[in-house]
Amino acid sequence: MLSPQQLETLASLVDQKGLRTDEESCLQYGRDWTRVHSPNPAAVVLPSSIEQVQAVVRWACAENVALVPSGGRSGLSAGAVAANGEVVVALDRMNExxxxxxxxxxxxxxxxxxxxxxxxxxxxxxxxxxxxxxxxxxxxxxxxxxxxxxxxxxxxxxxxxxxxxxxxxxxxxxxxxxxxxxxxxxxxxxxxxxxxxxxxxxxxxxxxxxxxxxxQPAERAVMVLGTPDMASIMQVLRSFRDRVRLEAFEFFSEEALAKVIEHQGLARPFATASHYYALLEFEKIDERAEAAAMECFEHCVEEGWVEDGVMSQSLAQASALWRLREDISETISRWTPYKNDISTIVSRVPSLLKEVEELVGANYPDFEIIWFGHIGDGNVHLNILKPDAMPMEEFQARCGSVSQGVFESVARHGGSISAEHGVGLLKKPYLAYSRSEAEIALMAQLKRVFDPAGIMNPGKILDA
Amino acid sequence: MLSPQQLETLASLVDQKGLRTDEESCLQYGRDWTRVHSPNPAAVVLPSSIEQVQAVVRWACAENVALVPSGGRSGLSAGAVAANGEVVVALDRMNExxxxxxxxxxxxxxxxxxxxxxxxxxxxxxxxxxxxxxxxxxxxxxxxxxxxxxxxxxxxxxxxxxxxxxxxxxxxxxxxxxxxxxxxxxxxxxxxxxxxxxxxxxxxxxxxxxxxxxxQPAERAVMVLGTPDMASIMQVLRSFRDRVRLEAFEFFSEEALAKVIEHQGLARPFATASHYYALLEFEKIDERAEAAAMECFEHCVEEGWVEDGVMSQSLAQASALWRLREDISETISRWTPYKNDISTIVSRVPSLLKEVEELVGANYPDFEIIWFGHIGDGNVHLNILKPDAMPMEEFQARCGSVSQGVFESVARHGGSISAEHGVGLLKKPYLAYSRSEAEIALMAQLKRVFDPAGIMNPGKILDA
Known part of the structure; x- marks a missing residue:
């Protein structure tokens, strides 16, 4: 905690509105979208200029006070959490x-x-x-x-x-x-x-x-395609990528789709139920783009890679199709799912998915897996739903051992333990599954070059 | 120089063909395309595996021998020069x-x-x-x-x-x-x-x-356009960039064109002579692409930004037009020019060119400037031709003071003293025009993290 004198000095470095120590601000600015750690910053400063940021950092350096930089705090790895009496430096006012x-x-x-x-x-x-x-x-x-x-x-x-x-x-x-x-x-x-x-x-x-x-891109069209397996999704990706200008290539499982339809009151995109679905968006760069997409669709159906599909004919339809993918996260939040953001190279995604499914299926048969993600870039989001009857503590403990197995599989696939969410506090214990001991040691040395006092977001990514 | 025992150890780390100490190899592997420093390596090693490279580096670390990594040695900043008894590590055999x-x-x-x-x-x-x-x-x-x-x-x-x-x-x-x-x-x-x-x-x-x-991109077409001034070239860039898919946007001056035409025996692209020329290449993504380029050309003529122009109608014509730009470097090499590779943000290129032209014009009225470069990305190549009557030593000495002025202008424009050629030995004295004292100090610290013994290409970018 900071002394009254320290707080006074800090206040003098930012202007009147720039220092907050009230409980509500500390709660709000002390955490991100994760809810694992209890926010507990010593204070929140909101500098209004680069010079003020520099003054705060110099002060923190001299006083040996840890700082946590803070943006919109929508992170999912507890990278912006302040749980140990740090001073949060929020950039909100530097928004020009x-x-x-x-x-x-x-x-x-x-x-x-x-x-x-x-x-x-x-x-x-x-x-x-x-x-x-x-x-x-x-x-x-x-x-x-x-x-x-x-x-x-x-x-x-x-x-x-x-x-x-x-x-x-x-x-x-x-x-x-x-x-x-x-x-x-x-x-x-x-x-x-x-x-x-x-x-x-x-x-x-x-x-x-x-x-x-x-x-600005041209108008876009969205397709949802049902596929029998992940290998087919890969073929679909390759076919479309060669023929249309893809803006997005997402996937989700039938389990994910079923939940979204039930809980968001949406319609199935088409009657046939498939094991996996690809949602792709492409740019209609000219009048031939739609025809090329249709040809490609027909080719994929002939090859058995696609079982059924639909293409948006209006912006409204495109938005409606996107909801099938975008509403998954919110829909499954009622099951307080275990979430993991992992990646491998695109060609190895089917193998990674299979390994993880087998791992969870064999060891945790009472768990339900929901897969979705950005398969066009090798990034999949693993979600495991908490069985209704299972107490939260037991679920969390059992998911802890799931993580271990998932990350071992990620490592075997040369993948990343964090595709896009970062490391923060949550993934720090698992960093060695994606980075070598030598790399982690070099990271720590490199941190000391830029942050010799160890005051910049200590404990995130690396041990302080 | 290495002792016979050191050479023997070194030979044992790479195989029979992997060590060379003959004069020709030392000359060949000791320099890049610059001709400022005299090559003088102690030896050249050509490892055939990653393990061999690691063994050589560990040996060099233990023996405190400096290494110079070597690729195709076509660099223009003396980054791959070995002039101080270093061991050159050439990757030629690791070409799979x-x-x-x-x-x-x-x-x-x-x-x-x-x-x-x-x-x-x-x-x-x-x-x-x-x-x-x-x-x-x-x-x-x-x-x-x-x-x-x-x-x-x-x-x-x-x-x-x-x-x-x-x-x-x-x-x-x-x-x-x-x-x-x-x-x-x-x-x-x-x-x-x-x-x-x-x-x-x-x-x-x-x-x-x-x-x-x-x-693979679609078929491409090339246009050469004559423009009255640099401000017009910027307008041409913006017009075309918004309407066609540009693959390249280059420029050269009338002085450059005149020399190429004369010495390569090429034809003028069109009768009108302009102060500057833009050479652009675009992808014919559909049948409308050429029409869009023509419309854009007409618009630029109406606005006075373009005085005359030509579009390739075949691959052969496209290649011929490219020669007007690509042959400049070789053409002017007979005047052993002073060359400098600089950049700023695209919008500030006209102002940078003007400042440098004024600088050279006022202080070195007997020097001829040849401009060309990749103006679409803010990168220009400044070339100053040696007056025939001037002895080489005098020309080099006077160009040294040109550099000073050019880099001051680059710094005023927030630009880079090396857009694409790197720093090596040649640009090291001028690094402070593009990087702050703090950044250079951080670079040195960072080098020590990855290269604590200081054996990796010492003296390049930073003082050893």
């Missing part, structure tokens, strides 16, 4: 968009700019910011960069990493680094920008990002 | 392509795979490796990754960085890091892959890279 240039197609975003705010700004300029996910209305650009946020269009547009043209970062010593300055081509020494992306606030605070924007 | 997967669209490349070899392999699979430049026939993938090689299609496809799905790197302690393993999505801790890309062999040796391949 500036210096848009139509030739460069870039815009400067304060770390606290909300994702949707950037998306809407891009649209107002006739352009497009393509990184999109469920929390776009609350997540912030600084946090997106710190976690290298992914989402539903990675197959076409990549991760947040691919849209960062410049980055201002305050390191653990309060130094401001101005990285890459919006340049397209810059081979002048080590690229610290990419090192900061995905570092989850452990190397510095992302105070500003210059983001690239893109031409 | 393996583990191609059509679903993942990736292929594993030994560090010594030649760029053209990868391009041809991609083509044989009906795919495309888009990073392309003049030295594709000799440059190697390991070197491309180490220097983040760019080229003529960055506007559409990005740099080498954007195609690296996985990387195996031997660090300065001989540790093998297996980074990202081909994954599309992987947010499990710091991304060392991107740190290694562009590190010019100072953090480790790139022994293997898993490269992504892409669908």
């Amino acid at each position: 968009l500036s210096d848009f240039d139509a030739t460069d197609r870039t815009v400067r975003c304060g770390g606290g700019v909300v994702t949707a705010q950037l998306q809407e700004f891009a649209e107002s300029q006739g352009l497009f910011y393509p990184v999109d996910f469920a929390s776009s209305g609350s997540s912030q650009i600084g946090g997106n960069v710190a976690t290298n946020a992914g989402g539903i269009k990675v197959i076409r547009y990549g991760m947040t990493r691919d849209w960062v043209a410049g980055l201002k970062v305050v390191t653990g010593t309060g130094e401001l680094l101005d990285l890459n300055r919006g340049l397209v081509k810059n081979n002048a020494g080590y690229d610290f920008r990419h090192l900061m992306i995905g570092s989850e606030g452990t190397l510095g605070i992302i105070v500003e990002a210059t983001m690239r924007l893109e031409a | 392509l393996s583990d191609f997967d059509a679903t993942d669209r990736t292929v594993r490349c030994g560090g010594g795979v030649v760029t053209a070899q990868l391009q041809e392999f991609a083509e044989s699979q009906g795919l495309f490796y888009p990073v392309d430049f003049a030295s594709s026939g000799s440059s190697q993938i390991g070197g491309n990754v180490a220097t983040n090689a760019g080229g003529i299609k960055v506007i559409r496809y990005g740099m080498t960085r954007d195609w690296v799905a996985g990387l195996k790197v031997v660090t300065g302690t001989g540790e093998l890091l297996d980074l990202n393993r081909g994954l599309v999505k992987n947010n499990a801790g710091y991304d060392f892959r991107h740190l290694m890309i562009g590190s010019e062999g100072t953090l480790g040796i790139i022994v293997e890279a898993t490269m992504r391949l892409e669908a």
